[in-house]
Amino acid sequence: MASLVLPQKWPSTLPSVRTRLRSRPPCVSMANAKSFVRKEDIVIVGAGIAGLATAVALQRLGIGSVVIEQGETLRTGGTSVTFFKNGWKALDVIGVGNELRRQFLEIEGIVMKSEDGRELRSFKFKDEDASQEVRAVERKILLETLANQLPPNAISFSSKVKNVEKSENDETLLKLEDDSHISAKIVIACDGVRSPVANWMGFSDPIYVGHCAFRGLGFYPDGQPFEPKVSYIYGRGIRAGYVPFSLNKVYWFLCYNSPSPGPKITDPSILRHETEKLVKVWPSELLDIIKSTPDDTIIRTPLVDRWLWPGISPPASAGKVVLVGDAWHPMTPNLGQGACCALEDAVVLAKKLAHAIKFGTLTVEESFRSYERERWPRIFPLTARANLIGAVLQQENSVVCSIRNNVLVPKFVRLGPMLEHTNFDFEPLQFDAV
Ligand SMILES: Cc1cc2nc3c(=O)[nH]c(=O)nc-3n(C[C@H](O)[C@H](O)[C@H](O)COP(=O)(O)OP(=O)(O)OC[C@H]3O[C@@H](n4cnc5c(N)ncnc54)[C@H](O)[C@@H]3O)c2cc1C
Numbered sequence: 001m002a003s004l005v006l007p008q009k010w011p012s013t014l015p016s017v018r019t020r021l022r023s024r025p026p027c028v029s030m031a032n033a034k035s036f037v038r039k040e041d042i043v044i045v046g047a048g049i050a051g052l053a054t055a056v057a058l059q060r061l062g063i064g065s066v067v068i069e070q071g072e073t074l075r076t077g078g079t080s081v082t083f084f085k086n087g088w089k090a091l092d093v094i095g096v097g098n099e100l101r102r103q104f105l106e107i108e109g110i111v112m113k114s115e116d117g118r119e120l121r122s123f124k125f126k127d128e129d130a131s132q133e134v135r136a137v138e139r140k141i142l143l144e145t146l147a148n149q150l151p152p153n154a155i156s157f158s159s160k161v162k163n164v165e166k167s168e169n170d171e172t173l174l175k176l177e178d179d180s181h182i183s184a185k186i187v188i189a190c191d192g193v194r195s196p197v198a199n200w201m202g203f204s205d206p207i208y209v210g211h212c213a214f215r216g217l218g219f220y221p222d223g224q225p226f227e228p229k230v231s232y233i234y235g236r237g238i239r240a241g242y243v244p245f246s247l248n249k250v251y252w253f254l255c256y257n258s259p260s261p262g263p264k265i266t267d268p269s270i271l272r273h274e275t276e277k278l279v280k281v282w283p284s285e286l287l288d289i290i291k292s293t294p295d296d297t298i299i300r301t302p303l304v305d306r307w308l309w310p311g312i313s314p315p316a317s318a319g320k321v322v323l324v325g326d327a328w329h330p331m332t333p334n335l336g337q338g339a340c341c342a343l344e345d346a347v348v349l350a351k352k353l354a355h356a357i358k359f360g361t362l363t364v365e366e367s368f369r370s371y372e373r374e375r376w377p378r379i380f381p382l383t384a385r386a387n388l389i390g391a392v393l394q395q396e397n398s399v400v401c402s403i404r405n406n407v408l409v410p411k412f413v414r415l416g417p418m419l420e421h422t423n424f425d426f427e428p429l430q431f432d433a434v
Helices: 017-023 049-060 085-094 097-101 139-147 196-200 268-278 284-291 338-359 364-393 398-412
Strands: 036-045 066-068 080-083 109-114 119-124 135-138 161-166 172-176 181-189 207-219 229-234 238-244 249-257 299-305 321-323
Touching: 036 049, 036 172, 049 066, 049 085, 049 139, 049 338, 080 085, 080 139, 080 249, 080 338, 085 097, 085 338, 097 135, 097 139, 119 398, 135 139, 161 196, 181 196, 196 321, 207 268, 207 284, 207 364, 229 398, 238 284, 249 268, 249 284, 268 284, 268 299, 299 364, 338 364
Parallel strands: 036 066, 036 181, 109 229, 181 321
Antiparallel strands: 080 135, 109 119, 161 172, 172 181, 207 249, 207 299, 229 238, 238 249
8 A cells, every 4th residue: 555645735634544543542632521532534424335435445545544333333234235337337446346246146137017017128238238237235245345345443333423513623523422522634424314414514304205115135045036137017106126136135125105204114024014015916926025035124214315406505515524425415216326326426535535635736625625526417417317217107197107107118218328327437546546
């Protein structure tokens, strides 16, 4: 790893950050009798996809950070996320693409069906675009793979940010739920859709879009029997899909309209019952996959988003605090782009920040503004488009659904334009490319 050059505009910071963080005495100043303030250079809040990808990308550029995560461990539950070619390019740049490819099947195409099981249309991804790559990745394995790239103890678990304040010396004071404090020179907030840091920066809560998703992972100990394709089933006000992603696991989802997000349900028997009730008259293949799903992988999520309206939304950064991933741009999953964009953010931000830290050609604040300028034109249209596609696909009107199933999907849908947003290229994460 190349040694760091001190930036002229920020003389006291970040050469051998990792070493400094390790060697620093933990207690620097007393905030009150009960708590002390730990000093850190770069703190990443949240050990989800965005947080870990950002930490690894920075590390590839020779910049250390500490990641603080509210959970006691990495998220072990959850299902899978589908990555298109932009997501895979980001994973390659971060350095974990091939390790993940070895574990997850390449998905060849998509089959669209109506709720009576009739095939409406099918496509092969590579017929439309030879460079397309689609694989679903189990979230738990993705997080573990990213975390394994970081030095031991790089992630502080059970560290929930409760409050954020500006502190002296232009630093940011993070108050944790256990009453401890961290004073950070730079905060990269990757704390997801309900980000307390985004709230502190003036962002409103994301808005519920009128539908919820059930998801789960069907498990087939003797091997799953499906072709490597996404099967998509369109109903009235409800749609579902499944995709085999490894030799013995099949990811499924089901989106349904609901006037309100409803109460949080964690009881697996209720989740299973609710899911099965919604598709009990649908082709049995989906019901069979749901029945093959262990209790602990079924989850229900009300879908939300937040549009980054120009001139209305707050900026993505405030001083030396910046938002990445869902913390900045929660979007509905209708394009399968939330996590792909979180990875893109991580790579772009790491490069901009490295410019500031290593070469001092711009300040940290300027690097964050440059990140926002580059990312906003990509994120805003994707968030809006994902929302509009969801609204169309969740239609309940029988005439509209009939036109969709009998005219639009069979005759007019083209996969190429639908996946154009997956065209996104990166420079490698190297010193000379920074
Ligand atoms: C139904 C559904 C299907 C989806 N499918 C896809 C898909 O196929 N492809 C795709 O690209 N995207 C998909 N997404 C979107 C994707 O899941 C998100 O965009 C992605 O998880 C965002 O990652 P993140 O790291 O920004 O946030 P998260 O994954 O939410 O991570 C945030 C982390 O911050 C931690 N945290 C939160 N608050 C605090 C705090 N106060 N202090 C400390 N830590 C905190 C959390 O515990 C968590 O570990 C889907 C989303 C949904 C809802």
